[in-house]
Amino acid sequence: MQKFKRIHVIVMDSVGIGEAPDAAKFDDVGTNTLLHISEAKHGLNLPNLEKLGLSDICKLEGVAIVDKPMGYYTKMQEASCGKDTMTGHWEIMGLHINKPFQVFPNGFPKDLIEQIENFSGRKILGNCTASGTEIIKQYGERQMKTGELIMYTSADSVMQIAAHEQVIPLEELYKICQFCRDITKDGKYIIGRIIARPYVGTCKEDFTRTPNRHDYALKPFDKTVMNALQDAGFASIAIGKIRDIFDGEGVTRALRTTSNMDGIDKFISLLDEDFTGLSFTNLVDFDSQYGHRRDAIGYGNALEEFDARLTEVFAKLKDDDLLMITADHGNDPTYKGTDHTREFVPLLIYSPKFTQYGKIDLRKTFSDVGATIAENFAVKMPKYGQSFLDKLI
Numbered sequence: 272m273q274k275f276k277r278i279h280v281i282v283m284d285s286v287g288i289g290e291a292p293d294a295a296k297f298d299d300v301g302t303n304t305l306l307h308i309s310e311a312k313h314g315l316n317l318p319n320l321e322k323l324g325l326s327d328i329c330k331l332e333g334v335a336i337v338d339k340p341m342g343y344y345t346k347m348q349e350a351s352c353g354k355d356t357m358t359g360h361w362e363i364m365g366l367h368i369n370k371p372f373q374v375f376p377n378g379f380p381k382d383l384i385e386q387i388e389n390f391s392g393r394k395i396l397g398n399c400t401a402s403g404t405e406i407i408k409q410y411g412e413r414q415m416k417t418g419e420l421i422m423y424t425s426a427d428s429v430m431q432i433a434a435h436e437q438v439i440p441l442e443e444l445y446k447i448c449q450f451c452r453d454i455t456k457d458g459k460y461i462i463g464r465i466i467a468r469p470y471v472g473t474c475k476e477d478f479t480r481t482p483n484r485h486d487y488a489l490k491p492f493d494k495t496v497m498n499a500l501q502d503a504g505f506a507s508i509a510i511g512k513i514r515d516i517f518d519g520e521g522v523t524r525a526l527r528t529t530s531n532m533d534g535i536d537k538f539i540s541l542l543d544e545d546f547t548g549l550s551f552t553n554l555v556d557f558d559s560q561y562g563h564r565r566d567a568i569g570y571g572n573a574l575e576e577f578d579a580r581l582t583e584v585f586a587k588l589k590d591d592d593l594l595m596i597t598a599d600h601g602n603d604p605t606y607k608g609t610d611h612t613r614e615f616v617p618l619l620i621y622s623p624k625f626t627q628y629g630k631i632d633l634r635k636t637f638s639d640v641g642a643t644i645a646e647n648f649a650v651k652m653p654k655y656g657q658s659f660l661d662k663l664i
């Protein structure tokens with residue numbers, strides 16, 4: 272019999288909690304997503320995360336340190352050499368990325384661009400490192416006239432194609448992205464993700480990106496704990512971007528979402544269902560709407576909005592449920608640039624069954640989460656990660 276019938280992992284995308292020991296290698300010294308947001312807001316109102324021990328990990332402005340948290344708390348260090356979403360999530364599920372994904376800070380090579388232009392019959396604009404909201408301001412009006420494709424990248428291994436929905440129909444954009452995916456899976460150029468970035472609007476003042484974003488990720492390089500769960504007949508339910516991040520590998524059911532609040536709604540409804548296994552939720556707005564936009568106040572508000580919904584979550588959790596709230600990397604909205612930051616991530620662990628509480632040891636890899644899940648369901652243990660299941664009583 273498993274200790275927990277259901278384990279729920281929620282990734283608050285990019286909610287880091289302080290520079291990692293190797294932050295210098297990533298040019299991220301001094302970053303702390305949560306702390307700096309709490310300072311920018313002159314205090315965060317996070318009563319539920321407070322009860323779980325968030326400020327016990329790192330004292331945040333407005334969030335009290337509690338003597339008796341509801342569960343267990345710690346922080347986790349990323350072992351892989353990357354600070355992108357795929358690396359973080361794959362590590363949570365037991366993989367280590369030892370060779371960084373290829374990045375293209377000066378744009379994609381000519382031969383690749385030519386292949387895409389030939390396939391699509393459209394010219395490519397941009398082909399540089401950019402912020403997605405800025406580059407559509409810069410080229411959107413021109414795209415409306417010419418039908419060219421807007422292509423950009425970031426510090427991550429991503430190829431992003433922005434297209435006005437009324438100019439380049441979604442289906443066509445997705446077909447182009449699928450082509451880009453197929454030609455960058457192996458061989459000369461290996462790109463972590465191709466991302467379709469549709470938007471709407473009439474001019475640069477009102478262009479807005481739509482929820483029709485679609486990510487085409489590489490398949491994980493090896494089997495993850497999700498594969499192990501699936502192979503053993505357990506549920507492995509993906510909410511939000513999770514299906515895309517794993518390219519569907521080890522996913523028994525996927526629920527798409529349009530926002531953080533939609534993600535929480537879907538998660539809360541799922542709690543009413545009977546299943547044995549994992550639910551894995553990603554809340555991407557923290558990262559895409561606020562972290563990359565360097566909007567510390569918006570980020571803080573989104574955290575408060577999330578916190579408020581935890582009351583409903585707690586009310587629905589049963590004795591044999593285990594909840595783990597964590598993150599995949601940082602994205603300090605007060606830091607220079609617009610990229611992710613190499614940080615520790617918080618890990619807050621709760622079950623109504625707990626009779627004890629407190630700090631557990633610092634985790635040296637995110638894979639400890641995957642190892643704990645694998646041990647609980649007695650499925651194949653990942654190569655990396657140490658289970659902390661025995662600490663949870």
Ligand SMILES: O=P(O)(O)O[C@H]1O[C@H](CO)[C@@H](O)[C@H]1O
Pocket residue numbers: 356401402403404424425426427429431466559563
């Ligand atoms: O600026 P936008 O388009 O939001 O792009 C961001 O989103 C990408 C994928 O998460 C990141 O690599 C970063 O480039």
Ligand SMILES: [Mn+2]
Pocket residue numbers: 284285355356558599600
């Ligand atoms: Mn992320």
Ligand SMILES: [Mn+2]
Pocket residue numbers: 356558559563611
């Ligand atoms: Mn991001």
